[in-house]
Amino acid sequence: MAMAAPGQLNLNESPSWGSRSVDCFEKLEQIGEGTYGQVYMAREIKTGEIVALKKIRMDNEREGFPITAIREIKILKKLHHENVIKLKEIVTSPGPEKDEQGRPDGNKYKGGIYMVFEYMDHDLTGLADRPAMRFSVPQIKCYMKQLLTGLHYCHVNQVLHRDIKGSNLLIDNEGNLKLADFGLARSFSNDHNANLTNRVITLWYRPPELLLGTTKYGPAVDMWSVGCIFAELLHGKPIFPGKDEPEQLNKIFELCGAPDEVIWPGVSKIPWYNNFKPTRPMKRRLKEVFRHFDRHALELLERMLTLDPSQRISAKDALDAEYFWTDPLPCDPKSLPKYESSHEFQTKKKRQQQRQHEETAKRQKLQHPQQHARLPPIQQSGQAHAQMRPGPNQPIHGSQPPVAAGPSHHYGKPRGPSGGPGRYPPSGNPGGGYHPNRGGQGGGGGYNSGPYPSQGRGAPYGSTSIPSGGPRGGGGSGYGVGGPNYSQSGPYGSSAAGRGSNMMGGNRNQQYGWQQ
Amino acid sequence: MLAAGELTGLDNRPEPTQVEPTTPRVLTILSFVLEKLVDRNESIVEVLSHQQQQLDGLSCGGPGQVGKSLNAFHGVRAPSISIGKYLERLYKYTYCSPSCFVVGYVYIDRLMHKHPDSLVVSLSVHRLLITSVMVASKMLDDMHYNNAFYARVGGVSNTELNRLELELLFLLDFGVTVSSRVFESYCLHLEKEMMLNGACQRIERAIAVDDVTEISVEDTQTSSLSSQID
Numbered sequence: 001m002a003m004a005a006p007g008q009l010n011l012n013e014s015p016s017w018g019s020r021s022v023d024c025f026e027k028l029e030q031i032g033e034g035t036y037g038q039v040y041m042a043r044e045i046k047t048g049e050i051v052a053l054k055k056i057r058m059d060n061e062r063e064g065f066p067i068t069a070i071r072e073i074k075i076l077k078k079l080h081h082e083n084v085i086k087l088k089e090i091v092t093s094p095g096p097e098k099d100e101q102g103r104p105d106g107n108k109y110k111g112g113i114y115m116v117f118e119y120m121d122h123d124l125t126g127l128a129d130r131p132a133m134r135f136s137v138p139q140i141k142c143y144m145k146q147l148l149t150g151l152h153y154c155h156v157n158q159v160l161h162r163d164i165k166g167s168n169l170l171i172d173n174e175g176n177l178k179l180a181d182f183g184l185a186r187s188f189s190n191d192h193n194a195n196l197t198n199r200v201i202t203l204w205y206r207p208p209e210l211l212l213g214t215t216k217y218g219p220a221v222d223m224w225s226v227g228c229i230f231a232e233l234l235h236g237k238p239i240f241p242g243k244d245e246p247e248q249l250n251k252i253f254e255l256c257g258a259p260d261e262v263i264w265p266g267v268s269k270i271p272w273y274n275n276f277k278p279t280r281p282m283k284r285r286l287k288e289v290f291r292h293f294d295r296h297a298l299e300l301l302e303r304m305l306t307l308d309p310s311q312r313i314s315a316k317d318a319l320d321a322e323y324f325w326t327d328p329l330p331c332d333p334k335s336l337p338k339y340e341s342s343h344e345f346q347t348k349k350k351r352q353q354q355r356q357h358e359e360t361a362k363r364q365k366l367q368h369p370q371q372h373a374r375l376p377p378i379q380q381s382g383q384a385h386a387q388m389r390p391g392p393n394q395p396i397h398g399s400q401p402p403v404a405a406g407p408s409h410h411y412g413k414p415r416g417p418s419g420g421p422g423r424y425p426p427s428g429n430p431g432g433g434y435h436p437n438r439g440g441q442g443g444g445g446g447y448n449s450g451p452y453p454s455q456g457r458g459a460p461y462g463s464t465s466i467p468s469g470g471p472r473g474g475g476g477s478g479y480g481v482g483g484p485n486y487s488q489s490g491p492y493g494s495s496a497a498g499r500g501s502n503m504m505g506g507n508r509n510q511q512y513g514w515q516q
Numbered sequence: 517m518l519a520a521g522e523l524t525g526l527d528n529r530p531e532p533t534q535v536e537p538t539t540p541r542v543l544t545i546l547s548f549v550l551e552k553l554v555d556r557n558e559s560i561v562e563v564l565s566h567q568q569q570q571l572d573g574l575s576c577g578g579p580g581q582v583g584k585s586l587n588a589f590h591g592v593r594a595p596s597i598s599i600g601k602y603l604e605r606l607y608k609y610t611y612c613s614p615s616c617f618v619v620g621y622v623y624i625d626r627l628m629h630k631h632p633d634s635l636v637v638s639l640s641v642h643r644l645l646i647t648s649v650m651v652a653s654k655m656l657d658d659m660h661y662n663n664a665f666y667a668r669v670g671g672v673s674n675t676e677l678n679r680l681e682l683e684l685l686f687l688l689d690f691g692v693t694v695s696s697r698v699f700e701s702y703c704l705h706l707e708k709e710m711m712l713n714g715a716c717q718r719i720e721r722a723i724a725v726d727d728v729t730e731i732s733v734e735d736t737q738t739s740s741l742s743s744q745i746d
Contacts, residue, residue, distance in 0.1 A: 058678075061663075061664070061674055061675070061678060062662045062663060062674065063662045063663060063664075064650075064662065064677070064678045064681045065678070065681050065685060067654050067655075070651075070654065070655070070690065074690050074691070074692050077689070077690055077691070078693070090686070090690070113682070187693070
């Protein structure tokens with residue numbers, strides 16, 4: 001494992017970032033919508049290499065360079081690992097005329113700044129959402145091992161990812177898995193004395209300690225998310241799909257039991273424990289609910305979904321778990337099937353989305369009639385879940401032909417983990433193709449309700465006669481404040497004006513229109 | 517590691533209504549060090565004036581050439597406000613933590629090492645300061661004013677400050693991390709500079725840097741803000 005002393009990495013690397021123009025690349029197509037801008041697939045003209053260009057939105061002049069982008073860049077600059085997305089360089093685009101919306105502006109530097117990443121074909125959620133997709137056991141072990149290896153590397157280098165979820169795990173056609181979207185990541189110290197915000201990690205993957213309001217936490221928060229992903233891979237669907245914080249905690253308690261001072265010493269001192277503590281005793285039912293899982297898988301899952309973060313398994317120990325060292329062993333990434341990637345940018349306009357899906361379905365019908373006789377691409381959510389569960393009799397890996405399906409990469413696109421059809425059965429959508437309710441946007445986005453105590457959105461220095469520095473476009477932002485900005489409001493106000501909120505489950509709300 | 521107990525400077529910070537804030541010692545020291553540096557560089561510039569002209573001739577790298585030299589920070593003429601007064605102004609209006617000035621100095625020092633032929637002179641020192649302190653505050657402080665506000669405090673346009681911010685970030689290759697070890701060594705360095713001149717002053721280690729904690733004293737004292745931390 002590549003290990004390096006924290007703070008001593010790459011002191012002399014890439015001395016000339018930003019010196020090249022985006023014109024060195026030929027944009028091929030838009031493949032996603034990142035936290036702070038569009039993502040394009042592009043070809044470097046000189047070398048022909050395919051890359052992903054992530055545009056940093058600079059349209060909020062009052063805020064300047066988005067702080068989330070600064071953080072992501074500074075962190076990715078020091079992380080170099082085969083399971084962490086590689087930031088190749090930063091390029092600039094000349095001229096003010098390149099504003100995508102075509103708005104006139106006086107800022108010459110609005111031409112644009114792009115982060116150049118290695119190109120990845122899929123993300124884990126997109127891949128799992130493909131119709132007819134079933135992961136084999138060695139394949140799941142292979143992805144989990146890579147996820148843990150990459151995360152261990154981050155943790156060794158004092159970086160918390162803080163947004164581990166399927167759509168942030170990119171996968172290429174060599175079977176390599178890489179952690180991406182470090183827009184919420186930060187460095188941490190081992191003493192755990194720092195006060196960190198608990199408003200991170202997409203709701204479904206957020207650990208109980210954050211939901212209970214702790215501000216002192218460490219790498220264990222990422223390990224909870226890993227546990228959720230692991231269970232999701234085995235189970236075929238998300239295990240804690242809460243729609244708000246109380247429901248999220250409740251779902252966790254229902255499966256993992258309610259915490260008390262015995263199983264989680266100190267839990268009663270966590271800020272909001274008393275607001276959220278369950279009114280009735282709840283027993284841990286993890287083993288019972290997932291009794292059909294492989295014994296070693298269940299053992300590992302138990303240790304990942306441990307309520308007390310101090311007892312939760314670390315990435316390093318997880319890699320040593322029996323699960324990864326018993327038959328069937330994790331397969332070699334290169335032996336994994338290659339999935340054809342499609343690059344249609346999934347627009348938010350549901351009509352367009354529907355048309356795309358229909359075309360896709362048609363294509364698939366033509367190409368793989370047999371498969372779809374067994375597993376129709378649409379409305380087979382129930383079946384798909386069952387089918388996704390790898391069983392001993394599903395040795396599909398290595399033999400599956402490339403499947404044309406919807407886009408399966410997001411580069412941190414602000415969406416829930418669903419992405420595809422057939423994964424989250426809509427409550428009533430029997431014959432209706434692609435759930436017309438789904439593409440609907442919540443509109444406001446952001447997070448503006450919930451059980452959290454007042455978070456102090458007011459200007460901390462009262463009404464001094466100074467210009468208000470509120471983030472632009474408060475309409476999209478639950479964090480719109482006057483006066484000073486909170487540095488962590490990045491994904492909301494300071495950079496993207498209400499889009500790409502991958503904190504607080506806001507993206508899910510957007511995706512499903514739960515709120516509003 | 518920075519001691520949590522040494523939170524001077526922030527505790528005594530007056531209300532905004534008061535006219536004269538207590539100036540943290542870091543401002544005095546920093547202004548002293550920078551004045552000295554600028555004076556020295558000005559004399560070098562005189563000697564090398566023709567060379568400087570050549571450098572100026574290469575200036576104004578447009579977009580696409582960001583991060584090549586410090587020329588973007590050169591004003592047409594030196595501002596009349598002294599470095600010391602300018603630092604005080606920044607501190608007074610932006611409420612950034614004193615540590616931002618140390619980290620801002622770290623950034624300027626990094627620039628000087630990367631571009632040894634670009635000298636920090638009276639034409640550039642103010643713009644370097646406003647930009648580096650602003651970026652430092654963005655990185656360190658849980659609450660910080662936006663670029664538009666810093667521009668007004670610093671006496672530059674919003675557009676120019678955004679441009680300077682980009683320049684700084686690219687010049688630093690986005691190396692904006694300052695570990696607590698580096699932070700402490702710069703504090704010691706600045707203190708030593710003062711001591712060499714007979715004044716013994718210690719810098720407030722008010723805020724720990726980056727990999728330690730990013731919460732400032734105000735946050736914990738102002739209950740409604742206590743959760744707005746990174």
